[in-house]
Amino acid sequence: MREVIQRGAPIPLILFLTSVVWTFLGNDLPQTLLLAFLGSTLFYFLFYVIEKNMGAYVLRRFLEAGFTIFVIATMTFLLLRVIPGGPFDEEKALPPAVKANIEAKYGLDDPLWKQYANYMGGLLQGDLGESYKYVGRPITEIIGSALPNSIQLGVYALLVAYLLGLPLGVIAASRHGTWVDSAMMVTAISGVSLPSFLVAPLFVILFSFTLNWLEPALWMGPSYYILPMVVLGIRPAAGIARLTRASVLEVIQSDFIRTAKSKGLSERNILFKHVLRNSLIPVLSLAGPMIAGILTGSFIIELIFAIPGLAKHMVQSVTNRDYPLVLGATLLFAFLLVLANLISDLIIAMIDPRVKFS
Amino acid sequence: MPKFLHLILGAVLASLLFSGCTKKSGLDYGLKVEETLRINLQQEPPSLDWHKSSDTTSAMIEYNIMDGLTDYNLNDPELGLKPALAESWTSSNNSKTWTFTLRKDVKWTDGKPFEAQHVIDGWKRILNPETASIYAYFLFTVKNAEKFNKGEIKDFSKVGVSINDKGQLVVELEAPQSYFPSLLTHHATYPIRLDVVEKFGTQWTDPENIQTLGAYKLKIWDHDKAIVLERNDDYYGDKAKIKYVYGYMINEFSTAMGLFESGRLDFQDSIPANDIQRMKSEPTFRTSPLLGTYYYGFNARKKPFNDVLVRKAFVHAVDRSQITTLLGGDMSPLKAWVPKGMFGYEETIGLDFDPEKAKKLLKEAGYSDVSKFPRVVLGFNSNENHQRVAENYQAQIKKNLGISVEIQSEEWKVYLDRLRNDTPDIYRLGWLADYPDPDNFLNLMTKASENNHTGWSNSKFDELIQRGSSVADKEERRSIYIRAQRLLTEEDVPVNPIYSMVAHFLVSDRVKDFPNNSLSKIELKGVSFK
Numbered sequence: 001m002r003e004v005i006q007r008g009a010p011i012p013l014i015l016f017l018t019s020v021v022w023t024f025l026g027n028d029l030p031q032t033l034l035l036a037f038l039g040s041t042l043f044y045f046l047f048y049v050i051e052k053n054m055g056a057y058v059l060r061r062f063l064e065a066g067f068t069i070f071v072i073a074t075m076t077f078l079l080l081r082v083i084p085g086g087p088f089d090e091e092k093a094l095p096p097a098v099k100a101n102i103e104a105k106y107g108l109d110d111p112l113w114k115q116y117a118n119y120m121g122g123l124l125q126g127d128l129g130e131s132y133k134y135v136g137r138p139i140t141e142i143i144g145s146a147l148p149n150s151i152q153l154g155v156y157a158l159l160v161a162y163l164l165g166l167p168l169g170v171i172a173a174s175r176h177g178t179w180v181d182s183a184m185m186v187t188a189i190s191g192v193s194l195p196s197f198l199v200a201p202l203f204v205i206l207f208s209f210t211l212n213w214l215e216p217a218l219w220m221g222p223s224y225y226i227l228p229m230v231v232l233g234i235r236p237a238a239g240i241a242r243l244t245r246a247s248v249l250e251v252i253q254s255d256f257i258r259t260a261k262s263k264g265l266s267e268r269n270i271l272f273k274h275v276l277r278n279s280l281i282p283v284l285s286l287a288g289p290m291i292a293g294i295l296t297g298s299f300i301i302e303l304i305f306a307i308p309g310l311a312k313h314m315v316q317s318v319t320n321r322d323y324p325l326v327l328g329a330t331l332l333f334a335f336l337l338v339l340a341n342l343i344s345d346l347i348i349a350m351i352d353p354r355v356k357f358s
Numbered sequence: 359m360p361k362f363l364h365l366i367l368g369a370v371l372a373s374l375l376f377s378g379c380t381k382k383s384g385l386d387y388g389l390k391v392e393e394t395l396r397i398n399l400q401q402e403p404p405s406l407d408w409h410k411s412s413d414t415t416s417a418m419i420e421y422n423i424m425d426g427l428t429d430y431n432l433n434d435p436e437l438g439l440k441p442a443l444a445e446s447w448t449s450s451n452n453s454k455t456w457t458f459t460l461r462k463d464v465k466w467t468d469g470k471p472f473e474a475q476h477v478i479d480g481w482k483r484i485l486n487p488e489t490a491s492i493y494a495y496f497l498f499t500v501k502n503a504e505k506f507n508k509g510e511i512k513d514f515s516k517v518g519v520s521i522n523d524k525g526q527l528v529v530e531l532e533a534p535q536s537y538f539p540s541l542l543t544h545h546a547t548y549p550i551r552l553d554v555v556e557k558f559g560t561q562w563t564d565p566e567n568i569q570t571l572g573a574y575k576l577k578i579w580d581h582d583k584a585i586v587l588e589r590n591d592d593y594y595g596d597k598a599k600i601k602y603v604y605g606y607m608i609n610e611f612s613t614a615m616g617l618f619e620s621g622r623l624d625f626q627d628s629i630p631a632n633d634i635q636r637m638k639s640e641p642t643f644r645t646s647p648l649l650g651t652y653y654y655g656f657n658a659r660k661k662p663f664n665d666v667l668v669r670k671a672f673v674h675a676v677d678r679s680q681i682t683t684l685l686g687g688d689m690s691p692l693k694a695w696v697p698k699g700m701f702g703y704e705e706t707i708g709l710d711f712d713p714e715k716a717k718k719l720l721k722e723a724g725y726s727d728v729s730k731f732p733r734v735v736l737g738f739n740s741n742e743n744h745q746r747v748a749e750n751y752q753a754q755i756k757k758n759l760g761i762s763v764e765i766q767s768e769e770w771k772v773y774l775d776r777l778r779n780d781t782p783d784i785y786r787l788g789w790l791a792d793y794p795d796p797d798n799f800l801n802l803m804t805k806a807s808e809n810n811h812t813g814w815s816n817s818k819f820d821e822l823i824q825r826g827s828s829v830a831d832k833e834e835r836r837s838i839y840i841r842a843q844r845l846l847t848e849e850d851v852p853v854n855p856i857y858s859m860v861a862h863f864l865v866s867d868r869v870k871d872f873p874n875n876s877l878s879k880i881e882l883k884g885v886s887f888k
Contacts, residue, residue, distance in 0.1 A: 085771025088492070090412070091787070093778075093808030095495045097508045105490035135405035136560030137581075145581050201612070209620055216620065217613045218606070219583070220386050306608040308582035316401075321771055 005047060012041040020159065023152060026221035045346070054349065061345070065338040072334045073123060073327065077116055080323050087132040087321040106132060119327070128331075129324035133317070139328035142313065147332070149219055150302065150309035153228055154294050160233025161240055161290065166283070168237070169244025174271060176249060184241065191238030196297060200231045200304045219307045228305040232298055236290045243286060247279035254278075281352050288344030292337050385604060387578055387586060394602040395869065395885060397625040398614050402582045402607050406563040408545040409484040412492040414878075419605070420545045422587060422882050423572040425595075427458055427477065427527075427542040430794070432875045436701055437794040439539055443472065443549070443571075444527070453534040453830050458527040458542075464594045466551060466569045474521045476549035482514045483555070484546055493546035499538065501530045534828035536835070537795045544793065573598045573883035582607060587882075599886035618642075624866040631743050634686045634862055642864045645688045646874040647699045649791035650859035651799065652692075654736070654751070657781045658852050659813035662732050667723035669851040672784075673709045674716035675758040681750050682857050685743060689857040695799055695843045698858040699876045701832075702796035702839035708847040708855065713758040720759060728760040736765045737782030739773040744786055747856070777811045785811060788859065794877060796839040797827050803846055803853065814852035819845050 015037040023029050049058050088094065088102050103109045107118060122129060128139035172184040207227060208216035215224040251257060252275055260270050302311035310329060317325035385391060403416040408424060411417065427444040430437050444458040464472035481500070484491045485507045498504040501518025505511040518530030531538060541547060551569045558567040565576045573593045578586035585605040589598040606623065608614040611630055617623045629637055637643045656663040656672070663669055678691035690698055693708025725731050736751065738744040748765045755763050763784070768776060777785055789809075792798050800823050801807060805815035822842040829835050847855060865872045870886050873879065 083772070084775035085769075085773075086775075089771055089774045089778075090492075091774065091809075092792075094492060095498070095808065097504065098492060098494050101487040101494070101507065102490040102492065105488070133404050134402070135407060135410045142581070204616060209616070216616045216622075217608065218617075303610050304613055306606070306610060306613050308607070312582075312609060319770065 002051075009044060012037060012044055015040060020155060024156065024222060024225060029148075048346075052349065054346075058346070061342055065335075065342065068338055069331060069334055073120065073331055074116075076327050076330045077119060077323075080321070080326055081112065083321070085321055087323060089321075106130075119324075123331075128328040131322055131325050133320045133322040133325065139324050142325065143310070143328055143332055146308060146310045146313060149307055150295075150298060150311070152225075153219075153232065153298055153302065153307060153309060154291070156225060156229035157232035157236070157294050157298070158287075158291065160229050161236035161294075164233065164237035165240025166244055168241035169283075170248055170271070170276065172241065172245045173248035173252070181245075185245070188238040188241040191234050192242075194234075196231050196235065197300055197304065199234065200227075200301065203227050203231055217304075217306045219305070219309075224305075228301050228307060232294060232301045235297065236293060239290065240283060240286065244279065244283050247282045248275055251275045251279040277351075281348060284351070285344055285348050287347070288341040291340035291344075295333065295336060295340075386580075386584065389586065389602050389604060392887070393600065394604050395600045395625070395882065395887075396604045396606065396623050397880075398608050398617075398623055398627065399585065399605040400607065400609055400614070400627065403585065406568070406576065406579070408548045409480065409489060409491050409493070409550065411545065417545055418880050419576075419585060419587070420548070421572075421879065422574045422603070423568075423570040423576055423590075424545065424548050425464075425572050426544065426548050427460070428539045429543055430540075430875075430877060430879060432873060432877075432879060432881060435699075437875070437877065439543070442543075443477075444542070447539055449536075449538075449830075453536045453538070453828060454531050456529045456531070456538055457522070458529070460525070460527060461594060464571055465592055466571050467575050467590060467592070468569050469592075470551070470569075472549065472571055474525060474527045476551060477527055477547075478519055478521070479552040480548055480550040481517070481519055483550060483552065485514075485517065491546070493544070496541055496544055496546040499531050499533065499535050499541075501532050504532075534830075536827065536830045537793065537797060540793045540795060574603060577602070593883075596883060598883040600882070603882055618864055618866070621866070624869050625872065626864040627861075629862045629864065631685055631687070631746070637862075637864065638686075640864075642866060644863050644865055644872070644874060646861050646863075646878075647690075647697075647876045648859040648861045648878060649697050649700050649794055649876045650788055651695065651697045652689075652747075652788045652856045652859055653695075653786075654854040654856060655781075655785050655787060655812045656852055656854070657783050657785070657811070657813060659781070660783075662723075662725075662734065663783055665723050666849075666851060667719045668725070669854075670709065671716045671719035671723065671759065672755065673847075673851055673854045674712045674719065676751060676754050676854065676856075677711040678856055679711075680754065681747050684746055684750055685857075687860055687862055689860045692855045692858045693847065695803075695846050695853070695855055696796045696839065697791075697799070700791070700794055700796060700799075702836055702843070704840050704843070707840065707843045709851065716758055731761050734761065734763050734784065735782045736763050736784040736786075737773065737776065738765070738767050738786035739770045740767040748786070781811045781813070784854075787811075790859070791877065796835075797823065800826070800839060800842050800846070812852040814850060816845065816850055819850075 015033065019029055019033050019037055022033065049055055088099060100109070107115060110118070119129065126140070131137050131139055131142060134142060168184050168188065172181045175181050204216045204227060207214045214227050216227070218224050257270060257274060260274055298309065299311040299314065301307070302309045310332070313325055314329045314333070317329060385394060385396070399415050399418070401415050403411070403419050404413055405411040405416055406419060408420045411420065425442045427442060428439045428447070429442040431440040443461055443464060445461050447456060447458045449456050460474055461472070466472060481497060483489055484494050485497060485503050487507055487509050494507050498507070502511055502516050503518070506514060506517050511517070520528050522528050529538070554567060554569045555562045558564070561567055565579050568576050570576065573590055573595065574587035575590045576585070577588040578584065584607065587603040587605070589601050591597065608617065611633070614623065614626050615633070618626045656669050658664050658669070678693070682689050682691050692698065693710065694704060696702045720728070736748055738748050745767060752763045752765055755761050766782065776782065789799060789802055802809050803812070804810065804820045804823055819842055822838055822845070826835055826838040826842065829838065846853065861878050868887050870888050871884050873881050873884065
């Protein structure tokens with residue numbers, strides 16, 4: 001039975017990649033596919049947690065995550081009230097009666113502790129309140145319509161990063177010391193050093209306005225997706241390439257590879273079976289911080305390419321002092337970051353037998 | 359498993375390659391470029407509920423899908439009114455009672471006829487304290503409206519709006535107001551279908567629920583992505599010429615510019631100062647005056663600007679044309695308070711640039727030694743243009759008066775908070791007309807105004823403004839407003855007007871008759887393709 005389950009382990013990955021390809025072609029993600037992916041991921045997650053006896057560890061991590069989010073919610077709530085200027089302070093000052101009606105409607109005339117208690121109470125029930133700016137729209141709905149676009153962009157960029165970075169790093173390491181190696185590392189370093197607000201317009205000018213291959217902005221289908229995802233993926237790709245190279249070089253020099261070589265295994269066999277698997281560990285452990293980088297890096301990309309994602313809400317909600325939206329967006333980001341770190345830790349735990357849990 | 363993976367990775371790569379040659383039109387929802395006007399709204403309209411929205415993007419959409427009782431005649435240089443849902447109106451009782459005769463041939467998009475009751479429903483809704491509408495105060499001149507909004511009166515029938523036996527709408531005001539009909543152009547006063555609002559709650563503005571009666575109707579609202587308007591073929595007036603309007607929500611100017619210059623956009627509003635010079639020679643570049651005043655205010659509560667001589671000295675010391683040249687647009691220097699192009703504007707009003715006189719006035723004020731002059735702070739909200747204006751102002755004051763002005767910029771809402779609680783010695787603000795009447799500008803500086811941050815007031819001025827709003831005779835009003843402006847900008851000088859604003863925008867070659875008026879009203883029904 002266990003054999004069968006373990007053999008099915010790539011199912012979530014397959015579902016994931018199918019979803020990626022499907023949405024990339026400009027289609028909406030079918031609910032069933034999403035549910036199947038989430039369901040199978042959860043199943044394998046639980047399977048490994050039980051099999052590797054990590055229950056206590058995972059529980060502890062979840063409790064820590066919950067606490068982190070609670071602290072962030074409290075801090076954000078309080079900091080927002082400290083910043084001068086309220087949500088309904090406009091250039092044309094409102095008559096006091098009108099302002100009083102608005103404050104009463106949103107409970108802004110309650111004492112601060114009560115507002116806080118109300119917000120936290122709502123949060124526990126998954127209610128993030130209504131936006132002040134987008135009158136009558138629940139925060140969950142605003143985030144719900146923006147998040148898929150941001151996730152889409154992030155996932156594409158992540159794939160670009162790995163698809164580009166891993167081969168580059170492996171090739172550079174296997175040709176260690178040659179001009180191929182140097183050329184690739186120079187490319188990687190320029191990739192890390194070039195800011196995306198420079199790369200983005202350059203790519204737009206080249207691929208949209210000069211060559212006319214791709215769309216310069218917006219988010220409506222494959223020809224729109226490529227530029228932003230590549231621009232966003234380039235930096236992490238460069239990072240991955242460098243790390244992969246270093247890691248592969250280190251593994252190549254280790255004892256068990258020498259043993260494998262002395263046993264007469266082919267170069268190719270050694271590289272793919274022994275070296276890669278072991279050198280992937282540090283690269284995968286980078287996934288957590290890298291997802292964080294992509295999430296925050298996507299802000300500027302979303303603005304430059306006019307992608308209807310979370311970035312503009314994140315930025316504009318603060319300018320508007322739209323308290324519920326600032327809180328909602330901040331908490332979502334906090335949640336995603338905590339989740340990304342947790343997942344990358346768990347992935348390492350699954351593939352690296354040296355990692356122990358307490 | 360690796361086989362599987364290879365297959366999928368292959369598919370990803372293949373689609374990467376393929377996708378370069380898929381759809382190119384830039385229009386979603388199956389619209390054709392030939393019958394769609396593509397405009398950039400720059401942001402998601404915060405709300406299409408015309409009783410709750412308070413921003414220009416929402417107002418622009420609402421203006422095209424709805425009509426008020428009256429409308430501006432945008433072809434009239436003085437922006438007079440023309441009939442809309444009301445075919446005519448009369449006033450009696452010295453502009454205190456207004457009677458509107460409504461059109462009988464107007465239908466909502468679901469075919470129901472428009473009635474006077476829909477107007478009353480709308481006013482009741484916006485004045486209801488629970489609606490918490492920002493623009494409720496637009497109707498505060500209506501009898502008992504403010505009391506109803508404050509919750510002091512619960513019975514709406516006591517508010518001065520009713521239907522008479524001829525089916526006309528009768529409005530009674532608290533005090534005479536000669537420009538009352540022009541308030542009815544504003545979206546806050548539009549009629550509403552209460553049955554729809556009650557049925558769908560906050561979702562009533564979704565395209566499948568909303569009922570409107572304007573030249574366009576809401577077809578699609580894909581939040582944060584696009585808005586599509588479709589011609590309303592049952593519209594009572596001249597039908598729209600272009601079938602669809604596609605509104606993008608592109609906030610980043612350079613992105614929008616790229617789309618415009620590559621022929622993917624037909625209209626782009628607001629061009630940053632840095633790009634104006636470059637764009638000016640393009641045939642797509644348009645300029646229109648705007649009814650708006652850009653000004654500096656003096657904090658007259660404390661030294662040194664509690665002294666009118668110092669205020670006058672500062673105004674005389676600044677050459678406004680330097681600032682307008684610096685900004686590169688077509689804005690014109692403004693000495694008076696009411697902006698150019700508006701009724702009541704008069705070129706001769708205000709203090710001229712005269713550095714010699716400025717120095718003399720400063721001496722008279724007791725500052726013959728400028729090193730004894732107190733530290734002066736000029737505050738403004740962070741913005742590239744405001745920064746440039748402030749730096750130039752700073753340099754001119756230094757050169758002409760020998761006084762160092764410290765400039766400080768702050769984020770918008772922080773700045774607003776500071777204006778209200780700790781006004782800088784000199785502060786920047788602007789005012790754009792809510793309605794094209796001088797009252798809208800001069801009321802700003804009355805004692806009761808929440809927007810007068812100078813701390814200055816003059817009962818004579820307040821009296822003039824009061825009288826100006828009640829007088830019906832046009833020439834008499836004009837002379838009252840000229841008198842008030844002289845008091846404001848020549849005698850007491852709590853403000854230093856700098857320039858009359860202009861709007862810069864881009865309209866693509868294929869578009870004809872794009873609106874160009876000083877209220878920035880974008881009425882799309884008259885727009886067509888060449």
